[in-house]
Amino acid sequence: MPVLTASDGTRLAYHGAGEGPPLICLPGGPMQSAAYLGDLGGLTSRRRLVGLDPRGTGESAVPADAASYRCDRQVDDVEALRAHLGLDRIDLLAHSAGANLALLYAARRPDRVARLLLITPSVYAAGLAITAEDRLATARPRREEPWFASAYAALEAITAGRADAGSWQLVAPFFHARWDEEARAFDAAGEKEKNQEAAAAYAADGAFDPAATRRSLAAFPSPVLLLAGEHDLGAPPRVMREFAGLFPEAEFVVQPGAGHFPWRDDPGRFVTSVTAFLDGGR
Numbered sequence: 001m002p003v004l005t006a007s008d009g010t011r012l013a014y015h016g017a018g019e020g021p022p023l024i025c026l027p028g029g030p031m032q033s034a035a036y037l038g039d040l041g042g043l044t045s046r047r048r049l050v051g052l053d054p055r056g057t058g059e060s061a062v063p064a065d066a067a068s069y070r071c072d073r074q075v076d077d078v079e080a081l082r083a084h085l086g087l088d089r090i091d092l093l094a095h096s097a098g099a100n101l102a103l104l105y106a107a108r109r110p111d112r113v114a115r116l117l118l119i120t121p122s123v124y125a126a127g128l129a130i131t132a133e134d135r136l137a138t139a140r141p142r143r144e145e146p147w148f149a150s151a152y153a154a155l156e157a158i159t160a161g162r163a164d165a166g167s168w169q170l171v172a173p174f175f176h177a178r179w180d181e182e183a184r185a186f187d188a189a190g191e192k193e194k195n196q197e198a199a200a201a202y203a204a205d206g207a208f209d210p211a212a213t214r215r216s217l218a219a220f221p222s223p224v225l226l227l228a229g230e231h232d233l234g235a236p237p238r239v240m241r242e243f244a245g246l247f248p249e250a251e252f253v254v255q256p257g258a259g260h261f262p263w264r265d266d267p268g269r270f271v272t273s274v275t276a277f278l279d280g281g282r
Helices: 071-085 098-108 132-142 148-159 181-193 196-202 210-217 237-244 267-279
Strands: 003-005 011-017 022-026 048-052 090-095 113-119 224-229 250-255
Touching: 003 071, 011 071, 022 071, 022 098, 048 071, 071 090, 071 098, 090 098, 098 113, 098 210, 113 267, 132 148, 132 237, 224 237, 224 267, 237 250, 250 267
Parallel strands: 022 048, 022 090, 090 113, 113 224, 224 250
Antiparallel strands: 003 011, 011 048
């Protein structure tokens, strides 16, 4: 496993696979190993994917200072990876919570980002609001699914602030196009790969300054792809459209039938959308 040394001395690991120009990939979780990204639906046939294991996850070392798990403090880790790879500018893809780190990096180092790809992104760094109705309305079209009644009741409890210990597991099917054995295994593995201590520190006080970030994004000079899943209640399409509007040059795509992991739900469609964006323009 290739490694690099962060500015504070923490050893960081990254996964490399595929052929073609490099695409830096930041996983979600927050604070989950990049392993779950896999080959991003076969994108390795077009790009060399470089997935960073955030500090304290996967093969990356636990830092001496647990406060360095805070999202804004990890911007230097992305920059260390860019420099380690000898790249002047990077194509940067981020999934879910990893989008917060990608936004902070793009805001701080816009000259280092050639293209930015946000896949079903989290909204904390941008300061956008996802309402209870946004999530419930995104969930309702799946009412014919056999698991819908219990999952929707749990979602209502969560959005009303009445969640219990089992509520989050009950809503897991909403994040996948198909709630089959493979999806169940993927979901269970993801929980085991997450560093819960690091996740709790990721959005600690001071991590985000949404107003300042949005001002920076309004002047972001490079192309942006924001890809949402039609049925993703974690990143509802209405809010994702608003998110895309924060950039001067953003392509907004809603993948039909997809949940929170669109490269798993329809790999061919996902790879087509991503490669069309990466291969177009400058």
